[in-house]
Amino acid sequence: MAAQVIDGKAFAAKLRERVGRQAAQFEQAAGRKAGLAVVLVGEDPASQVYVRSKHKATVAANMESFEHRLPADAGEAELLALVERLNADPAVDGILVQLPLPGHLDEQAVIAAISPDKDVDGFHVTNAGRLAVGQSGFVPCTPLGCMMLLTDRLGDLSGLEAVVIGRSNIVGKPMAQLLLDANATVTIAHSRTKDLPVVVRRADIVVAAVGRAEMVKAEWLKPQATVIDVGINRLPAEPGTDKGRLVGDVDYAGAQGVAAAITPVPGGVGPMTIAVLLRNTLVAAYRNEALDLPEGAL
Ligand SMILES: NC(=O)C1=CN([C@@H]2O[C@H](COP(=O)(O)OP(=O)(O)OC[C@H]3O[C@@H](n4cnc5c(N)ncnc54)[C@H](OP(=O)(O)O)[C@@H]3O)[C@@H](O)[C@H]2O)C=CC1
Numbered sequence: 418m419a420a421q422v423i424d425g426k427a428f429a430a431k432l433r434e435r436v437g438r439q440a441a442q443f444e445q446a447a448g449r450k451a452g453l454a455v456v457l458v459g460e461d462p463a464s465q466v467y468v469r470s471k472h473k474a475t476v477a478a479n480m481e482s483f484e485h486r487l488p489a490d491a492g493e494a495e496l497l498a499l500v501e502r503l504n505a506d507p508a509v510d511g512i513l514v515q516l517p518l519p520g521h522l523d524e525q526a527v528i529a530a531i532s533p534d535k536d537v538d539g540f541h542v543t544n545a546g547r548l549a550v551g552q553s554g555f556v557p558c559t560p561l562g563c564m565m566l567l568t569d570r571l572g573d574l575s576g577l578e579a580v581v582i583g584r585s586n587i588v589g590k591p592m593a594q595l596l597l598d599a600n601a602t603v604t605i606a607h608s609r610t611k612d613l614p615v616v617v618r619r620a621d622i623v624v625a626a627v628g629r630a631e632m633v634k635a636e637w638l639k640p641q642a643t644v645i646d647v648g649i650n651r652l653p654a655e656p657g658t659d660k661g662r663l664v665g666d667v668d669y670a671g672a673q674g675v676a677a678a679i680t681p682v683p684g685g686v687g688p689m690t691i692a693v694l695l696r697n698t699l700v701a702a703y704r705n706e707a708l709d710l711p712e713g714a715l
Pocket residue numbers: 559582583584585586587588589606607608609610613626627628629647648649650686687688690
């Protein structure tokens with residue numbers, strides 16, 4: 418039987434709608450809209466696409482969107498000064514500095530400059546630490562979105578074997594942390610893992626966050642596994658076309674014959690990331706105004 422397709426796009430649309438309704442209520446209560454500032458340094462085309470879709474989604478969810486573009490050769494002092502201004506701006510609840518930054522800029526220093534209470538990406542060490550010790554803070558959008566899809570599908574994850582492939586600070590590590598908090602038995606695999614197919618084979622839940630097109634093969638999967646494919650890889654354009662198609666880190670077609678359920682690329686995790694960003698921004702807005710988020714809101 419073919420695997421079920423986990424429709425992240427539809428799930429994300431519902432989440433954005435809920436956030437939009439709550440954002441309208443926030444505006445009533447606070448006398449202003451919740452605000453998200455996005456900072457883009459340079460002209461990376463993929464980043465420009467993301468930033469544009471974040472802007473549209475923010476406005477559609479009844480929030481204010483502030484876009485700041487700096488040239489690719491902007492100095493670190495200039496970027497840090499902008500972050501400081503956004504930290505101090507009461508109209509800004511959330512700050513996102515689009516990554517990757519051009520090579521001459523120190524990403525860690527820039528992230529460290531963002532106020533943890535406005536760090537809706539959840540990348541600041543304060544928020545990473547809060548996640549690690551179980552305090553409430555901001556959780557990175559992509560892993561939180563993956564968890565929403567998993568718990569929606571599987572309910573209680575207690576005792577399930579989860580394998581996360583990838584250990585980045587923005588996806589793999591926080592993903593593993595969330596799965597652990599949900600009482601899964603968690604393994605983190607990475608480029609030094611000796612026998613990845615064998616490790617993946619024991620997983621009831623596979624989260625692939627590697628950045629290698631179709632690396633995870635159908636034969637690696639345990640039958641009836643649930644597969645969350647975070648990877649976004651653009652294949653080279655076919656002759657006669659201008660853009661290559663997007664694929665994930667998992668051999669999607671093959672996995673469909675083995676897995677119980679799988680997220681597609683596009684239309685899986687990607688749309689969830691943006692929806693959770695809006696959710697985090699609204700949570701930040703309620704906190705910044707010291708208002709209580711309505712019970713069971715999001
Ligand atoms: N859908 C979405 O919203 C988002 C999608 N992404 C996508 O997710 C993917 C991962 O992103 P990100 O975490 O930032 O990537 P990074 O490049 O920071 O991390 C990749 C991880 O994969 C591991 N890895 C690399 N090669 C192998 C291999 N052959 N076998 C096993 N593990 C390997 C690396 O191991 P090691 O640590 O040993 O080097 C590393 O931990 C990318 O495709 C990215 O575009 C990212 C963010 C959001």
